[in-house]
Amino acid sequence: MIQIEIQSADVLGAIEQLHRKIGDMSQPMERIGIYLTNITEESFDNERSPEGDAWHPLAESTRAYKAKYGGHKILQSKDRNLRESITHDATDASVIVGVNAYSAKGYPYPIAHQFGTEDGRLKARPFFPITHDGELIDGAREEVLEIIMEFLGE
Secondary structure, eight states: OOOOOOOOOHHHEEEEEEHHHHHHHHHHHHHHHHHHHHHHHHHHHHTTTTSSSOOOOHHHHHHHHHTTTOOOOTTTTTTTTHHHTTTEEEOOEEEEEOOOOTTOOOOOHHHHHHHHHHSSSSSSOOOSBBTTOBBOOOHHHHHHHHHHHHTOOO
C-alpha cells in the first residue's frame, strides 16, 4: 500500500489533544478516514484535484487506447483498480488512508499520478488531498480539524 504521512503540525497537535481528552479515538479517526476517502474518490469521479483543478488531459494515444475499451475516465482502467483500491483503516489512535495499486511489474503508479514523474512523461493528476510536503490541502486540513474539534466539544 502506498502511504503518505501527514505532517501538518496543527492537525497533529489537535490529534494529540484529542487523545489526551478521550483516549480511544476510533470514532473520530473513522470519521476522518471516511472524509479523506470520500474526497479522494470524488477526485476520480470529477477528474479534478481535491482543490478543484481539472486533471491534465490524456494524450491522444491514451484516448485512442481507452476508446477500444469503452472510453474510461482519466486514471481509471477497464478494471478500475486504482480507484477501487482507495481504502482507510482507523484504529483507536490513528487513521491510514491509502491506495493499494501497483502495475503488473510492481511499479507504484499512485505516486507517479499524484505528483507526476521527474521526466515529465506522466503529468501530475492529484487525487489525494495533500501537497508534495505531506501537508493536507487547506480545505481538507480545516475539515479534519473541524472533526477533531467536534469530538473535543469545542
